[in-house]
């Protein structure tokens with residue numbers, strides 16, 4: 001049994017929104033930026049969880065929400081089906097199942113804090129299958145910076161996921177992306193708990209428009 005199936009949605013959101021973690025808001029903002037860069041018609045969100053960021057896709061034709069946990073997807077449906085044109089829930093274990101999204105159909109893949117828990121080969125095989133030529137793959141990875149994988153927010157139900165978590169080094173990510181996905185830039189966001197989020201853009205089969213790395217480091221405002 002994958003430990004993500006045992007993490008209650010409310011606990012996940014409480015942990016991720018905790019003032020020392022603050023990741024939900026930052027991930028949501030990254031998604032908004034990608035939508036404004038691309039105005040995608042078809043989007044696939046891998047590790048969609050309870051749908052953080054889906055509200056930005058109101059102008060898209062189709063949004064696929066992929067997750068192993070059916071309870072999370074049910075919440076996605078309740079929250080976002082009423083405001084999206086077409087929300088397709090894909091309950092799948094990326095490590096074992098084929099993700100049934102039509103080949104070469106997706107303009108934007110959002111993959112935030114997902115690769116750390118899954119088989120990289122399987123995940124990239126799925127991205128290659130569904131992302132259209134010229135489409136954008138946005139990946140966000142967590143860097144723990146020696147603070148431990150799961151921050152102490154008082155939420156204990158998340159601790160078991162640390163057992164399957166693995167930090168994905170920059171070089172490993174880029175190797176998996178080659179040869180089709182061309183690196184197109186990255187940005188690091190420093191979080192209040194000492195961790196960082198790194199957002200990477202890859203373009204399917206196109207010469208990268210920009211190869212500038214680490215263009216901006218954001219400092220979280222104090223409150």
Ligand SMILES: C[S@@+](CC[C@H](N)C(=O)[O-])C[C@H]1O[C@@H](n2cnc3c(N)ncnc32)[C@H](O)[C@@H]1O
Nearest residue numbers: 004027047049052067068069093094095112113
């Ligand atoms: C850290 S959460 C993702 C956070 C989310 N992207 C956000 O912006 O808030 C990881 C998600 O990946 C899902 N997941 C983990 N392993 C999976 C697998 N093997 N197949 C599909 N989904 C998986 C979990 O259920 C969980 O919703």
